[in-house]
Amino acid sequence: NMASRTVFEIVFLTGRRKMTTFNKLNLGIAVGSFAIFQLSYHVLSSWLSSRLTSGFNNLDQKKKIEWNTRTVSTFHALVVEIFCVYILLYDEAINADQFYLPVLYFFLDLLLIIWHWKAIGDVFFVTHHVLALYSYYIVLDRGVLAYFANFRLLAELSTPFVNQRWFFEALGYSKASKANIINGLLMTIMFFLGRIIVIPIYYNSMASEFGTEAYYRLGFVAQTAWIVSSIILDIINLMWMVKITRGCYKVIRLIGQEEAKTHKNGKSDNTKKNI
DSSP states (O other), X not given: OGGGSXXXXXXXXXXXXXXXXXXXXHHHHHHHHHHHHHHIIIIIHHHHHHHHXXXXXXXXXXXXXXXXXXXHHHHHHHHHHHHHHHHHHHOSSOOGGGGHHHHHHHHHHHHHHHHTXXXXXXXXXXXXXXXXXXXXXXXXXXOOOHHHHHHHGGGGGGHHHHHHHHHHHHTTOOTTSHHHHHHHHHHHHHHIIIIITTHHHHHHHHHHHTTSHHHHHHOHHHHHXXXXXXXXXXXXXXXXXXXXXXXXXXXXXXXXXXXXXXXXXXXXXXXXXXX
Protein backbone atom coordinates (compact mmCIF):
# COMPACT_ATOMS: atom_id res chain seq x y z
CA ASN A 1 0.00 0.00 0.00
CA MET A 2 1.62 3.24 -1.18
CA ALA A 3 -0.06 5.27 1.52
CA SER A 4 1.79 3.31 4.19
CA ARG A 5 5.21 4.05 2.73
CA THR A 6 7.31 7.00 3.76
CA VAL A 7 7.97 9.72 1.21
CA PHE A 8 11.57 8.59 1.11
CA GLU A 9 10.66 5.00 0.24
CA ILE A 10 8.39 6.18 -2.56
CA VAL A 11 11.11 8.36 -3.98
CA PHE A 12 13.80 5.73 -3.57
CA LEU A 13 11.81 2.92 -5.21
CA THR A 14 10.08 4.84 -8.02
CA GLY A 15 13.04 7.11 -8.62
CA ARG A 16 15.55 4.29 -9.01
CA ARG A 17 13.47 2.69 -11.72
CA LYS A 18 13.07 5.93 -13.70
CA MET A 19 16.30 7.79 -13.17
CA THR A 20 19.27 5.61 -13.93
CA THR A 21 18.91 5.25 -17.71
CA PHE A 22 20.50 7.90 -19.88
CA ASN A 23 18.27 7.55 -22.94
CA LYS A 24 17.75 9.60 -26.10
CA LEU A 25 15.32 11.93 -24.33
CA ASN A 26 17.90 12.73 -21.64
CA LEU A 27 20.57 13.25 -24.28
CA GLY A 28 18.24 15.58 -26.16
CA ILE A 29 17.51 17.56 -23.00
CA ALA A 30 21.23 17.82 -22.21
CA VAL A 31 22.28 18.93 -25.70
CA GLY A 32 19.30 21.26 -26.09
CA SER A 33 19.86 22.90 -22.71
CA PHE A 34 23.56 23.36 -23.42
CA ALA A 35 22.81 25.02 -26.77
CA ILE A 36 20.12 27.29 -25.29
CA PHE A 37 22.35 28.42 -22.40
CA GLN A 38 25.26 29.14 -24.75
CA LEU A 39 23.04 31.02 -27.20
CA SER A 40 21.44 32.99 -24.38
CA TYR A 41 24.77 34.03 -22.86
CA HIS A 42 26.69 34.83 -26.03
CA VAL A 43 23.91 36.28 -28.22
CA LEU A 44 20.37 36.68 -26.89
CA SER A 45 21.14 38.43 -23.60
CA SER A 46 23.11 41.27 -25.21
CA TRP A 47 20.69 41.58 -28.12
CA LEU A 48 17.59 41.73 -25.92
CA SER A 49 19.14 43.88 -23.17
CA SER A 50 20.37 46.55 -25.59
CA ARG A 51 16.82 46.89 -26.91
CA LEU A 52 15.14 46.96 -23.51
CA THR A 53 17.46 49.55 -21.98
CA SER A 54 19.99 51.93 -23.51
CA GLY A 55 21.96 51.72 -20.28
CA PHE A 56 23.28 48.27 -21.24
CA ASN A 57 25.44 49.72 -24.03
CA ASN A 58 27.06 52.11 -21.56
CA LEU A 59 28.29 49.32 -19.27
CA ASP A 60 31.95 48.33 -19.27
CA GLN A 61 32.97 44.86 -20.43
CA LYS A 62 33.24 43.50 -16.88
CA LYS A 63 29.66 44.46 -16.07
CA LYS A 64 28.38 43.16 -19.42
CA ILE A 65 29.85 39.75 -18.60
CA GLU A 66 28.06 39.65 -15.26
CA TRP A 67 24.89 41.07 -16.81
CA ASN A 68 24.76 38.24 -19.35
CA THR A 69 25.43 35.55 -16.73
CA ARG A 70 22.62 36.95 -14.59
CA THR A 71 20.24 37.04 -17.54
CA VAL A 72 20.84 33.33 -18.11
CA SER A 73 20.51 32.76 -14.36
CA THR A 74 17.08 34.42 -14.33
CA PHE A 75 15.92 32.41 -17.34
CA HIS A 76 17.11 29.18 -15.72
CA ALA A 77 15.40 30.01 -12.42
CA LEU A 78 12.05 30.77 -14.04
CA VAL A 79 12.03 27.56 -16.09
CA VAL A 80 13.20 25.35 -13.22
CA GLU A 81 10.71 26.79 -10.72
CA ILE A 82 7.77 26.04 -13.03
CA PHE A 83 8.76 22.37 -13.12
CA CYS A 84 9.73 22.32 -9.45
CA VAL A 85 6.46 23.72 -8.10
CA TYR A 86 4.35 21.61 -10.46
CA ILE A 87 6.13 18.39 -9.45
CA LEU A 88 5.90 19.16 -5.72
CA LEU A 89 2.17 19.81 -6.04
CA TYR A 90 1.01 17.26 -8.59
CA ASP A 91 3.62 14.62 -9.46
CA GLU A 92 4.31 11.91 -6.87
CA ALA A 93 6.73 9.90 -9.03
CA ILE A 94 9.50 12.42 -9.62
CA ASN A 95 11.37 12.07 -12.90
CA ALA A 96 15.07 12.87 -13.11
CA ASP A 97 14.87 14.41 -16.57
CA GLN A 98 14.25 17.82 -14.98
CA PHE A 99 17.58 17.67 -13.12
CA TYR A 100 19.67 17.77 -16.28
CA LEU A 101 18.68 21.42 -16.71
CA PRO A 102 20.05 22.69 -13.36
CA VAL A 103 23.09 20.39 -13.62
CA LEU A 104 24.02 21.84 -17.01
CA TYR A 105 23.31 25.37 -15.85
CA PHE A 106 25.47 25.04 -12.71
CA PHE A 107 28.27 23.43 -14.71
CA LEU A 108 28.28 26.12 -17.42
CA ASP A 109 27.95 28.94 -14.89
CA LEU A 110 30.86 27.49 -12.90
CA LEU A 111 32.99 27.46 -16.05
CA LEU A 112 32.06 31.08 -16.76
CA ILE A 113 32.94 32.10 -13.19
CA ILE A 114 36.35 30.43 -13.46
CA TRP A 115 37.00 31.79 -16.98
CA HIS A 116 36.01 35.34 -16.00
CA TRP A 117 37.29 35.15 -12.44
CA LYS A 118 38.53 38.75 -12.29
CA ALA A 119 35.11 40.01 -13.37
CA ILE A 120 32.67 37.71 -11.55
CA GLY A 121 34.77 35.40 -9.33
CA ASP A 122 33.14 34.57 -6.00
CA VAL A 123 34.17 31.82 -3.55
CA PHE A 124 30.61 31.42 -2.20
CA PHE A 125 29.19 30.88 -5.69
CA VAL A 126 31.90 28.35 -6.54
CA THR A 127 31.24 26.45 -3.29
CA HIS A 128 27.50 26.56 -3.92
CA HIS A 129 27.83 25.29 -7.51
CA VAL A 130 30.30 22.51 -6.67
CA LEU A 131 28.10 21.18 -3.86
CA ALA A 132 24.98 21.41 -6.02
CA LEU A 133 26.69 19.60 -8.91
CA TYR A 134 27.94 16.80 -6.67
CA SER A 135 24.52 16.38 -5.07
CA TYR A 136 22.67 16.24 -8.39
CA TYR A 137 25.27 13.86 -9.76
CA ILE A 138 24.36 11.45 -6.94
CA VAL A 139 20.68 11.86 -7.82
CA LEU A 140 21.25 11.18 -11.52
CA ASP A 141 23.83 8.43 -11.08
CA ARG A 142 22.17 6.51 -8.23
CA GLY A 143 18.54 7.31 -9.01
CA VAL A 144 17.79 8.32 -5.41
CA LEU A 145 16.77 11.38 -3.34
CA ALA A 146 14.77 12.92 -6.19
CA TYR A 147 12.14 14.38 -3.85
CA PHE A 148 14.74 16.13 -1.70
CA ALA A 149 16.69 17.34 -4.75
CA ASN A 150 13.51 18.84 -6.17
CA PHE A 151 12.76 20.42 -2.79
CA ARG A 152 16.15 22.16 -2.87
CA LEU A 153 15.26 23.81 -6.17
CA LEU A 154 12.73 25.97 -4.32
CA ALA A 155 15.78 28.11 -3.53
CA GLU A 156 15.61 29.47 -7.08
CA LEU A 157 12.42 31.39 -6.20
CA SER A 158 14.49 34.38 -5.12
CA THR A 159 17.01 34.33 -7.98
CA PRO A 160 15.14 36.62 -10.44
CA PHE A 161 14.78 39.29 -7.73
CA VAL A 162 18.42 38.98 -6.63
CA ASN A 163 19.50 39.45 -10.25
CA GLN A 164 17.08 42.33 -10.81
CA ARG A 165 18.59 44.12 -7.82
CA TRP A 166 22.00 43.89 -9.51
CA PHE A 167 20.54 45.10 -12.83
CA PHE A 168 19.10 48.19 -11.13
CA GLU A 169 22.42 48.88 -9.45
CA ALA A 170 24.36 48.48 -12.72
CA LEU A 171 21.99 50.92 -14.44
CA GLY A 172 22.48 53.50 -11.71
CA TYR A 173 19.04 53.34 -10.12
CA SER A 174 18.81 55.01 -6.73
CA LYS A 175 18.44 52.59 -3.83
CA ALA A 176 15.51 54.71 -2.72
CA SER A 177 13.75 54.45 -6.11
CA LYS A 178 10.29 52.88 -6.07
CA ALA A 179 11.32 50.06 -8.44
CA ASN A 180 14.36 49.19 -6.30
CA ILE A 181 12.38 49.26 -3.06
CA ILE A 182 9.61 47.00 -4.39
CA ASN A 183 12.12 44.54 -5.86
CA GLY A 184 14.17 44.57 -2.64
CA LEU A 185 11.17 43.73 -0.50
CA LEU A 186 10.07 40.96 -2.89
CA MET A 187 13.64 39.61 -2.96
CA THR A 188 13.79 39.45 0.83
CA ILE A 189 10.38 37.76 1.06
CA MET A 190 11.07 35.20 -1.69
CA PHE A 191 14.54 34.43 -0.34
CA PHE A 192 13.03 33.79 3.08
CA LEU A 193 10.21 31.64 1.66
CA GLY A 194 12.37 29.67 -0.76
CA ARG A 195 15.50 29.13 1.33
CA ILE A 196 14.92 29.82 5.02
CA ILE A 197 11.37 28.98 6.08
CA VAL A 198 11.68 25.57 4.36
CA ILE A 199 14.74 24.59 6.43
CA PRO A 200 12.84 23.05 9.38
CA ILE A 201 10.43 21.30 6.99
CA TYR A 202 13.31 19.88 4.97
CA TYR A 203 15.31 18.62 7.96
CA ASN A 204 12.21 17.25 9.65
CA SER A 205 11.58 15.14 6.54
CA MET A 206 15.24 14.15 6.50
CA ALA A 207 15.22 13.14 10.18
CA SER A 208 12.09 11.03 9.72
CA GLU A 209 13.99 8.82 7.26
CA PHE A 210 17.01 8.05 9.45
CA GLY A 211 17.11 4.38 10.33
CA THR A 212 14.67 3.26 7.62
CA GLU A 213 15.49 0.45 5.21
CA ALA A 214 15.54 2.87 2.27
CA TYR A 215 18.01 5.12 4.11
CA TYR A 216 20.46 2.27 4.66
CA ARG A 217 20.16 1.21 1.01
CA LEU A 218 21.52 4.62 0.01
CA GLY A 219 25.01 3.72 1.17
CA PHE A 220 27.59 5.88 2.91
CA VAL A 221 28.52 8.04 -0.14
CA ALA A 222 24.95 9.10 -0.93
CA GLN A 223 24.13 9.61 2.76
CA THR A 224 27.17 11.83 3.22
CA ALA A 225 26.52 13.80 0.03
CA TRP A 226 22.91 14.35 1.03
CA ILE A 227 23.51 15.44 4.63
CA VAL A 228 26.79 17.36 4.33
CA SER A 229 25.85 19.28 1.17
CA SER A 230 22.47 20.21 2.66
CA ILE A 231 24.04 21.60 5.83
CA ILE A 232 26.73 23.59 4.00
CA LEU A 233 24.26 25.00 1.46
CA ASP A 234 21.93 26.12 4.25
CA ILE A 235 24.79 27.78 6.15
CA ILE A 236 25.54 29.75 2.96
CA ASN A 237 21.84 30.58 2.57
CA LEU A 238 21.66 31.83 6.16
CA MET A 239 24.73 34.02 5.61
CA TRP A 240 23.15 35.46 2.46
CA MET A 241 19.85 35.99 4.33
CA VAL A 242 21.67 38.07 6.95
CA LYS A 243 23.24 40.23 4.21
CA ILE A 244 19.92 40.66 2.40
CA THR A 245 18.09 41.54 5.63
CA ARG A 246 20.71 44.17 6.50
CA GLY A 247 20.40 45.63 3.01
CA CYS A 248 16.62 45.70 3.26
CA TYR A 249 16.84 47.41 6.66
CA LYS A 250 19.18 50.08 5.26
CA VAL A 251 16.76 50.79 2.39
CA ILE A 252 13.81 51.08 4.78
CA ARG A 253 15.83 53.50 6.95
CA LEU A 254 16.78 55.46 3.86
CA ILE A 255 13.11 55.77 2.91
CA GLY A 256 12.31 57.03 6.39
CA GLN A 257 15.08 59.61 6.22
CA GLU A 258 13.95 60.80 2.78
CA GLU A 259 10.35 61.14 3.97
CA ALA A 260 11.45 63.05 7.08
CA LYS A 261 13.61 65.34 4.93
CA THR A 262 10.75 65.99 2.51
CA HIS A 263 8.35 66.67 5.37
CA LYS A 264 10.83 69.08 6.97
CA ASN A 265 11.43 70.91 3.68
CA GLY A 266 7.69 71.17 3.16
CA LYS A 267 7.27 72.77 6.58
CA SER A 268 10.13 75.22 5.87
CA ASP A 269 8.56 76.25 2.58
CA ASN A 270 5.19 76.84 4.23
CA THR A 271 6.85 78.93 6.96
CA LYS A 272 8.61 81.08 4.35
CA LYS A 273 5.33 81.62 2.50
CA ASN A 274 3.58 82.72 5.70
CA ILE A 275 6.39 85.15 6.47
